Amino acid sequence: MSTTNSLTVEELGSAAQRDRRKRILDATIALATQGGFDAVQMRAVAEQADVALGTLYRYFPSKIHLLVSALGREFERAETTLRDKPIPGDTASDRVIYVLRKTTRGLQGDPHLTEALTRAFMFADASVQSEIHTVGMLLTRMLTRAMHPEQEHTEVTEDDVAIARVIGDVWLSALVGWVTGRTSATETAAHMEKAVHLLLRD
């Protein structure tokens, strides 16, 4: 059980290894924040993380795995932050839009980082499936929670999940458009909100 996957935290025995992994992801985020996708160069990551290039590749088998893993960690952080606070808004769409705005604004505050992570996500192939699945689940959970603020797991219908997925798709497309400079932040936000209203209509 190894080969093409990134080493997860769990399967890293020693504290030194967990620390290496953390240093690598920190370096990735730092470089991505500075200069985006292109600035995340494997040699640079290795150097900044104080790790040999070969070791970097032992932990993350490709630049894409590396970036998607970093994205996952950032997402978890965001979801944790959001988890406890109640979500304001009287209607489902208000709450969903609140979550989207908040998340999007967070991302747009770090344009380079967002560009790097979005690019990686879009370029990932099947070998990054598990990392991507993690991100997808987090997003879906965030959105369905916004639709049904009180009851955690009850009341979430198949339609709700489908709607969350569609919103996730739109969000991704909008993000890609924004990241690649095809749409402005304002347009991005407007388009997303329009989509939410079309889907939840209230």
Added chain:
Amino acid sequence: MSTTNSLTVEELGSAAQRDRRKRILDATIALATQGGFDAVQMRAVAEQADVALGTLYRYFPSKIHLLVSALGREFERAETTLRDKPIPGDTASDRVIYVLRKTTRGLQGDPHLTEALTRAFMFADASVQSEIHTVGMLLTRMLTRAMHPEQEHTEVTEDDVAIARVIGDVWLSALVGWVTGRTSATETAAHMEKAVHLLLRD
């Protein structure tokens, strides 16, 4: 008026140049059909098109421009094919799904080609804006036409356009999922149809 953009057909004076451009795009499609994104190697394209590498770069400033331009040409072909025939289906969603199915099936018949073109589309940045805009317009037009079969330009409301864009987003995400091996063709189709029903609800 030149620099970072691909040379379009219009701004190519001589027939020899138009022919070169065509040979290049043909070679691109051929290689992409065979082996996907990775098989579209600039040296290989140049050789197969019987053109020097420098010339290839004069016509298309990057691999991404090249592939997105090829995508545009294929899309135009598809849209032309669809334009004349009436779209079957009693409801808007039936017709939209028909169009999506038809287009998607066409793409899935050429997995490698689709992979190459989708990857390029996702990776494109602002410098490919015009090429991408072309594709977006074609898709939106195809979808709004499916929603309103008779009247061409009348009756298309802002909501219709917004819905078409959302469907386009979902379509793109689904395509990316399929192309990258994250979802099967069946799942892809099911998800798209679910989205259409959620949006058009009939």
Added chain:
DNA sequence: CGCGAAACTGGAACGTGTTCCTATTATGGA
């Protein structure tokens, strides 16, 4: 503690996108 295995280092090497340069060829106007 001592040993074998696994992990890590440092760096060379390869493939492919991209750039650049020089020599040659096509083009269009006087």
Added chain:
DNA sequence: TCCATAATAGGAACACGTTCCAGTTTCGCG
């Protein structure tokens, strides 16, 4: 027809992701 200019050919060179290898260090187990 002839010339200036642009376009093309051919290929070297560079950058960065990725692979690979030889030597060294760390780790876990008896």
